[in-house]
Amino acid sequence: MAKIGVRVEATEENTQQRDFTNLPNGDYQLEISASEIKEKNKDTRDHAINLSVTIDVLAPEELKGRKVFNNYNLQHPNPQVQEIGQRQFACLLRSLGLNEAxxxxxxxxFISFMARIGMGKDSKEKNADGTPKYAARNELKKYYYPDEGNLPEAKVDAALAAANDNRRTTASNDNKPAATAAGTTRRPWGGK
Known part of the structure; x- marks a missing residue:
């Protein structure tokens, strides 16, 4: 038998489970609460540097405290991936009011910024059963810049909130064969 060696109390406060469902589409007031630089293949031509961030929702109030995770490819062996990552990072910096990294x-x-959050796409890679290897998740779709003024109010898109509840519904075409036409007793090739 192994001894645990620490005292832990399972009280109502420290056993509450978090909600990890996707956020509905909308404009959010956010702040980065954690970040980490990840390097791969150092000292090779495939060297990659990725900035991973944890972003907390500040508003709207009903979603305050929820988290979104994002990655910025700052250096990558694929020039297109690197260009996209650096462009997204530049947008983040401008939305934070910073001119350079x-x-x-x-x-x-802990610098507040405004961004639009929307749903990404399922991964193209599939599991053996045909389901996506990675399900769609929240993405930062647009950053709002304080230097342009007119920052939107933090709010969820009303029309999409109900549609984005991530519940599977029955398909209108459930792949059953079409019903035969009523009232046809004669065979199509003729006969009595």
């Missing part, structure tokens, strides 16, 4: 990613933390 700081020396340390901790300097990005």
């Amino acid at each position: 700081p020396e340390d990613s901790d300097e990005l933390h």
Whole structure:
């Protein structure tokens, strides 16, 4: 038998489960609460640098505290992937009111910014049963810049909130053969 060696109390406060469903589409007030630089294949021509961030929702109030995760490919062997990642990172910096990247990613933390969150797409890779290897998840679709003014109010899209509840519904075509036409007793090839 192994001894645990620590005292842990299972009280109502520390056993509450978090909600990890996707956020509905909308405009959100956000802030980065954690970040990490991840390097792969250092000292090779396939060297990649990725900034992973944890983003907390500040508003709308009913979704405050929920989290969104995002990655920025700052350096990548594929030039197109790197260009997209650096462009997205530049958009983040501008929405934070920064003109250039700081020396340390901790300097990005706890600065409020506005962005539009929407649903991405399922991965193209499929499991053996044909389902997507990775389901669609929230993505930052648009950053709003304070230097342009007219920042939107933090709100969920009303029409999409109900549609984005991630519940499977019965398909209108459930792949059953079409019903035969009523009242046909004669065979189509003729006869009595």
